[in-house]
Amino acid sequence: MNAGCNIGQAAQASGVSAKMIRHYEEIGLIGKAQRSESGYRRYNAPEVHTLRFIKQARTLGFSIKQIGALLGLWQNQSRSSSEVKALALAHIAELERKIDEMQGMKATLERLAQGCHGDERPECPILDELAGRDI
Amino acid sequence: MNAGCNIGQAAQASGVSAKMIRHYEEIGLIGKAQRSESGYRRYNAPEVHTLRFIKQARTLGFSIKQIGALLGLWQNQSRSSSEVKALALAHIAELERKIDEMQGMKATLERLAQGCHGDERPECPILDELAGRDI
DNA sequence: GCTTCACCTTGCCACGATGGGAAGGTCTAA
């Protein structure tokens, strides 16, 4: 890897698929890779490092757009940590919103499922709820 | 609505947008709507009821595919409630999986954000974590 | 009758993130 590697190795080393590396390049999230004489993309340690950064951020659920901002801050020596923290807090809030939404769904479904016999009979409060109980 | 309505009214009455009603028709989730002489889609109470069913199911997070199955069961008088319950339980499990995943993300982010000063200085454990602390 | 406005039609494009596959070029080891 000291001498640089092709996209497959970069993918393996970073955990980002080759497919997605090309995609990130195309949308401008990462710079255009250097190319070998035959046109193969070449990656050195810094690029692989960036890819690992992206992978980590994706694992934490940041969107590509947010990751673009995070990369900018990462590479900006004069950043304020408050900017990074603001991004993180916004993402936390968004996660919380989605978690709450899903927990609401789950609670309702559990309530309905508990009322459903789950046998060979057709009566089912789950369907009744979906159909609008009052009908 | 007794005399049937156009797609806009059906959308309003069901909570499903006109756009999505057309989409659901196109992908076969619902049958092809009757048409007026001039080609306008016409909806009667049963179709609107089906749309409301779909809306409810979407609100509970069921996928279109799952809703197709639920609609089939709903309209099948000889269904077993166990089939409905199985669908619901599978969806609950999926929700749980996603909730757990997001809660993991959230916990990590909260830990990192807590360690971040969030001031004008560049040092930031959030970026350090994304970059792989060991580097 | 005519205008106006709200509504309808179809068709295409977009998102976000990812995967699949085809058709063709390249590199390496046997």
Added chain:
DNA sequence: TTAGACCTTCCCATCGTGGCAAGGTGAAGC
């Protein structure tokens, strides 16, 4: 030299939803 692993680009699919454009229709008011 050949096989197989790897690379390239390009297009398509997912899932659910929205937007826009170009054109037709219906009803109300003048």
